[in-house]
Amino acid sequence: MKKIKLILFSAVISSFFFTSCNELDSDTLEGSDLTDGGNSTLIVGWANATVTESYFSDIGILDNSYPVDVLGGSDGSPTTSNIDLTITVDASTTATAGNEYVLNTTSVTIPAGSSFAGVPVGINTGGFNPTQPTKLVLNVAVSVNGVVVSDAAKQMTINFVGCQSTLADFTYAVTITRDDGAETNFTEGLTMESVNNFLTHSVGLWSPPLNPGHGVRFGDICGSLSMETQELADMYSNAVTPVGGATVDANGNFTLKYIISFGSGDRTYTAEYTRQ
Numbered sequence: 257m258k259k260i261k262l263i264l265f266s267a268v269i270s271s272f273f274f275t276s277c278n279e280l281d282s283d284t285l286e287g288s289d290l291t292d293g294g295n296s297t298l299i300v301g302w303a304n305a306t307v308t309e310s311y312f313s314d315i316g317i318l319d320n321s322y323p324v325d326v327l328g329g330s331d332g333s334p335t336t337s338n339i340d341l342t343i344t345v346d347a348s349t350t351a352t353a354g355n356e357y358v359l360n361t362t363s364v365t366i367p368a369g370s371s372f373a374g375v376p377v378g379i380n381t382g383g384f385n386p387t388q389p390t391k392l393v394l395n396v397a398v399s400v401n402g403v404v405v406s407d408a409a410k411q412m413t414i415n416f417v418g419c420q421s422t423l424a425d426f427t428y429a430v431t432i433t434r435d436d437g438a439e440t441n442f443t444e445g446l447t448m449e450s451v452n453n454f455l456t457h458s459v460g461l462w463s464p465p466l467n468p469g470h471g472v473r474f475g476d477i478c479g480s481l482s483m484e485t486q487e488l489a490d491m492y493s494n495a496v497t498p499v500g501g502a503t504v505d506a507n508g509n510f511t512l513k514y515i516i517s518f519g520s521g522d523r524t525y526t527a528e529y530t531r532q
Contacts, residue, residue: 299327301409310417314382321374339366346393355383356416384418421476424448428529435524479504
């Protein structure tokens with residue numbers, strides 16, 4: 257009798273787990289865990305934190321798509337059900353709906369077994385502001401058990417740039433001063449490596465002519481300048497690190513400030529460019 261009871265108990269337990277597994281594998285159960293076995297949390301978020309769209313003439317409305325990815329899970333299990341996402345426009349947006357952009361939907365779905373979903377946004381190239389950049393900031397949210405949005409990837413910014421920089425059209429009287437007072441003076445032009453991205457012909461107290469491709473790289477978005485940390489003259493591992501922001505004034509003049517790392521200690525340089 258005791259043996260029969262144990263067999264019956266085992267059969268009931270097996271039936272319970274079989275039913276539970278079937279339910280978790282079903283994509284018709286609203287709110288069920290979406291990972292294999294229901295024990296792994298999936299992380300989703302925007303594939304890119306920032307995207308820049310630059311157009312300087314009206315070529316019509318572009319049907320772009322910006323991906324939200326499955327960024328990871330604790331056990332690497334694939335999704336077994338659809339993941340429904342909600343897309344909203346953040347209050348920090350400065351672009352105007354119907355002018356620079358059209359948000360075609362506020363909900364998208366990552367299909368079962370897939371790793372991403374595209375969010376369709378219409379980009380109106382004829383609506384960009386020709387004098388200053390604007391931006392569309394999009395949030396993504398999810399309300400499904402077993403899925404969370406990454407804090408680091410819950411927002412994406414689309415920058416709309418309609419102003420094309422002409423900095424490379426001019427030459428400049430340049431004064432570069434080191435933090436100990438040493439300085440150098442010369443005249444130089446700029447190389448435009450791509451739209452709104454430039455290369456100087458000098459760096460630190462090394463004045464032109466440098467070898468081609470050597471200098472300081474920076475960008476100009478509607479008069480606002482930006483630099484990224486870069487290697488010295490693309491030849492040495494010394495880091496060239498920007499200090500603060502910079503702008504182009506009404507006369508076309510600008511200043512770049514950066515630190516160059518040396519084994520003997522870091523030095524700060526201020527490079528003043530006066531348009532000729």
